[in-house]
Amino acid sequence: MDFMIQYLFHDLLLLENQLPWFVLESLHRLIGKNQVPLTMLVLNFFSRLSSMSRYCKGYFKHTHDEEILHILDLLRSAIVVPFQKFESTEYDNALPHATALLEAGIEFRRSSVDGIMNIDFKDGVLTIPQLAIEEMTEPLFRNLIAFEQCHHGRENKVTSYALILDNLIASSKDVVFLCDKQIIHNWLSAEDVSQLFGKLHCDTFTVGFCYGGLCAEVNNYYQATWNKWLAGLKRDYLSNPWKITSLVVAFILLLVLTLLQTTYTIQQYYHPHQ
Incomplete structure (x- = not known):
């Protein structure tokens, strides 16, 4: 069949298709001695998926305390075991997009x-x-x-x-x-x-x-x-060199005009007839 491997991936992931792990291990032992461990066999198979490759290959880097229940549980373990900051709270504080x-x-x-x-x-x-x-x-x-x-x-x-x-x-x-x-x-x-x-x-x-x-x-x-x-300032005025240059020029021009206005006001105060 074309794309047969994709159908196998899909069927082995289905929750309703899971067989207990001890059953799979018993069948695996019937194949013969000195074969590849079942966990490695399963993870090597699913590592062909681009979305699973990194997790399957990193499975053996971590300690796994829980007993494996079935293939889907093994894949879940490969994903969640590296998670370091588990905390149990209520879901009542959604994030903005x-x-x-x-x-x-x-x-x-x-x-x-x-x-x-x-x-x-x-x-x-x-x-x-x-x-x-x-x-x-x-x-x-x-x-x-x-x-x-x-x-x-x-x-x-x-x-x-x-x-x-x-x-x-x-x-x-x-x-x-x-x-x-x-x-x-x-x-x-x-x-x-x-x-x-x-x-x-x-x-x-x-x-x-x-x-x-x-x-x-x-x-x-x-x-x-x-x-x-602050984010608006960076986005609107500091996002590229031209905007930064324009902002600096405008600021300097404002200072110069303010200084001229102040000088003129002081001069008029002390020398009103000039």
Whole structure:
């Protein structure tokens, strides 16, 4: 079949298709001795996906305490284990979209740390690891979120991440901006990506939101009037050398005119008939 590998990826991701891990290991042992461990076999297979390659290859860099339940759980573990700042709060503090944050003076940078979930905010800079988006991204995240919603032993980490991305991406304009910042590596259209994360968490119930503290810090910075004023000054007058030059010339001209006016006023006061 054409594109058979894509169908295999899709079917192995479906939550309803998952077999218990101990069953898969039992079948794997029947193949013979000295074979590749099952975890490595599965991760090597899914590393062919551009959106999964980095997480699958980095799986063995970290300690994994939880027992693997099935293939989908293994993939979820590869994504969430590098996440360092888990905090369980209520989801009640949404973020403005990316271009609105930019207009308020918040800078976006691509993060180099492991794990797509390690989003950080410090001194007005929001650092976000790069996310690769392709055709299999939606089914991957959709099934991971469905798994978190159904299994009480797995926190809503992927669900929280989808909520954050949905906050930041309100339109194709936000997608284009995040692509320019290399925070999103996109193989789809900007319009498709702008709708992706809104559809993913529809009808979900988030218990234990991971980014409550981050959202509070970003919103406090965003709502500060001084930050918006300073961002407007940089955008309108300091964005390129010509604008800076014009501003400096205008300022010097204003000083000269003010000085001339003051001199003339003083001269008229002391020498009214001259």
